[in-house]
């Protein structure tokens with residue numbers, strides 16, 4: 001059902017938890033359909049210095065969350081914004097078709113977190 | 125790694141003795157029961173004996189048993205067969221919101237054919253209310269179909285009381301007893317049932333074979349057309365090894381019923397108590413006492429069912445969940461929702477269904493592994509405060 | 511007493527290798543393919559592999575194969591499923607007078623639902639005439655269903671030509687190939703077929719499992735309602751051991767096809783010649799050359815089929831007949847009557863259907879026993895002058 005990479009990220013999820021010093025937080029999904037992903041960013045000089053996530057959801061939801069945190073760490077915001085849900089799924093060697101729309105939201109959560117960071121910064 | 129099977133409501137392993145007998149009816153006694161030569165006659169006789177065993181398990185007469193390709197087909201035959209044969213009497217059918225899809229989707233089909241269906245609600249424990257049944261009856265009602273025991277939460281319905289209403293009003297009563305037959309004592313004559321569905325693979329018989337009990341005198345039409353098999357009610361070359369296997373499984377189930385229920389109930393209570401002691405923020409789904417011996421169903425707050433199942437699977441434990449993500453649909457189990465659970469709680473449900481092969485060690489192992497997994501998943505969950 | 515099985519068109523013994531594999535999927539690998547845990551996943555994979563084997567046997571893609579409970583169900587699904595899904599396009603279906611009851615009785619059902627059916631006649635050899643097919647087509651025609659090979663007389667139909675007409679007119683074409691698949695080379699792409707029925711127990715697979723091939727793009731509705739199995743076209747827990755067995759039988763059939771046909775054809779010709787040499791006043795039923803390798807069908811004047819079968823059975827030989835008395839109906843075989851045989855001649859028919867396990871010795875034995883029996887029965891018959 002799931003690829004080896006998905007199972008690897010599912011069993012040993014990277015960067016789980018919260019970031020006390022987060023200056024950008026994004027959340028997508030709702031419990032009605034099953035997935036909630038929250039991404040915490042710590043951005044310094046336009047670079048994502050640290051990232052953590054918390055996810056309520058299926059194997060795919062957890063694996064995509066974990067994968068996206070690995071993909072963005074150390075990247076500039078511009079680079080991070082280019083990461084799509086599709087790219088996350090590809091980095092995991094694919095997801096079952098049924099999961100593509102419903103659980104593959106990690107990049108959306110990341111983008112929400114970046115938006116939150118920018119809004120806060122501009123608000124200041 | 126040791127593998128523990130805790131998903132007996134989904135399917136069960138075929139009994140060794142059953143499988144051995146089936147093998148014999150595949151390679152040696154392979155005749156077609158419709159043939160008049162000796163190869164056919166010996167098989168015909170064996171099919172009759174299997175019919176006797178299935179009838180005996182539920183207190184029916186052999187000529188009231190019609191073999192089908194499983195529970196789904198038997199449910200289809202019961203509903204469509206009765207609906208079409210009794211259309212002149214009325215077009216109303218009463219069922220419940222928590223039936224298996226074999227019933228619910230057949231009802232939807234019948235709605236398109238002009239039948240009107242009442243889907244009774246259930247209470248928080250998944251029980252139908254007798255008053256609701258009584259109030260739903262109209263002068264158009266020709267059939268009531270209420271499952272014996274629910275496949276997800278194990279709740280057993282007030283079958284005797286519903287049957288009384290049906291008899292009083294002169295309405296046929298069908299029960300989908302797929303989860304119960306072979307795992308719980310049932311006597312169709314005592315319960316005064318008109319039709320009952322059973323399926324082999326839920327009680328150590330083979331997959332792909334089931335039966336519909338049809339009380340003598342019930343008006344029913346065939347749904348499938350073909351040769352004259354099963355007295356033309358269910359045509360098609362008989363699944364002989366399947367039928368022989370079903371018969372043997374029925375014989376064994378009847379013989380071991382009491383012992384099996386005692387064994388499984390003890391394990392269930394040990395597991396239920398153990399989970400309650402070790403894990404907080406949980407909810408037992410289904411009726412606290414009026415439930416199937418082997419069914420344990422809990423919701424764990426802040427946890428999603430599929431990831432719970434996958435984690436258990438990695439530890440060698442096979443269970444199931446009412447989570448949407450395991451069902452391939454967007455919504456979680458219609459049963460849990462009908463019981464009034466919120467989506468979140470329904471998503472976090474775990475069904476452990478025990479079988480005769482499970483042991484106290486299996487339970488102990490589960491009680492070690494499960495709390496750790498729940499804790500880890502909760503620590504990852506944005507819903508949990510920990 | 512030695513028993514010789516000459517009734518392979520009725521059913522065949524399950525291959526030992528097939529049966530052994532099925533056993534494994536009953537007792538060890540017993541999971542439900544819908545389950546997401548390891549017990550379910552290993553079975554899901556095996557079902558997929560079986561689907562590949564069945565597809566390969568007939569040149570289809572795996573996603574064009576839908577498993578059913580047998581040939582009868584697949585025939586029902588093909589006809590009703592296409593009829594209901596294409597009702598808006600038209601209400602006319604063309605079939606033949608010599609189809610199996612799984613087709614004929616389904617057509618009668620559809621007639622009650624408002625469809626109009628043309629039953630094409632056949633010639634003295636049980637072949638449909640191409641012009642008849644062409645002339646039967648109307649602008650209401652949505653489906654042509656013509657069997658590949660007849661189960662009683664073995665005649666093979668002009669499938670390629672009928673398929674061409676269907677394509678030309680934009681009509682779906684289904685063939686009931688229950689007798690042929692696994693026993694005769696068939697390629698659905700070469701023949702340009704839209705739907706094809708096959709059944710496991712006719713080629714050393716298990717009873718109670720079959721498949722419908724549905725070309726990608728064909729509009730079809732499910733006939734049975736339930737869960738999402740077989741992409742909702744055929745819901746119900748999969749008959750896993752049956753499907754695994756069907757897959758293995760398909761693999762073996764493909765591998766051994768040429769060898770098997772050569773062996774069986776040689777035996778058939780020996781038997782046919784032998785009977786002609788030894789017994790007079792006989793008639794070969796079916797086409798002299800365009801017929802199934804294993805089918806031998808003779809009518810013996812002045813002799814009734816059932817007594818012939820019983821006499822053969824007493825000598826250890828299992829065969830079948832188109833006699834009314836063996837069918838449980840008052841009329842003899844509708845196939846023989848459609849071919850223009852008189853009732854008397856039809857009553858005296860004997861079908862010997864050979865299989866891969868038969869030997870030249872079996873034929874020799876039959877050629878010793880059969881003439882004696884015919885002679886004895888004729889000496890008892892008031893119809894005979896001897």
Ligand SMILES: Cc1ncc(COP(=O)(O)O)c(C=O)c1O
Pocket residue numbers: 193194195196197199224226271273274275300301302303323324332333334746747
């Ligand atoms: C309550 C209930 N009804 C019907 C069915 C369908 O039976 P089968 O799996 O034999 O098609 C099942 C099991 O899947 C069930 O649990």
Ligand SMILES: Cc1ncc(COP(=O)(O)O)c(C=O)c1O
Pocket residue numbers: 360361519579580581582583585610612657659660661686687688689709710718719720
């Ligand atoms: C030509 C033909 N069609 C359909 C069937 C029915 O298939 P099954 O026996 O698998 O129901 C048979 C065999 O009985 C047959 O010979």
Ligand code: FES
Pocket residue numbers: 033034035056057058059060061099102103428448449
């Ligand atoms: S949580 Fe439902 S599909 Fe992922």
Ligand code: FES
Pocket residue numbers: 814834835
């Ligand atoms: S000859 Fe006796 S039943 Fe036909």
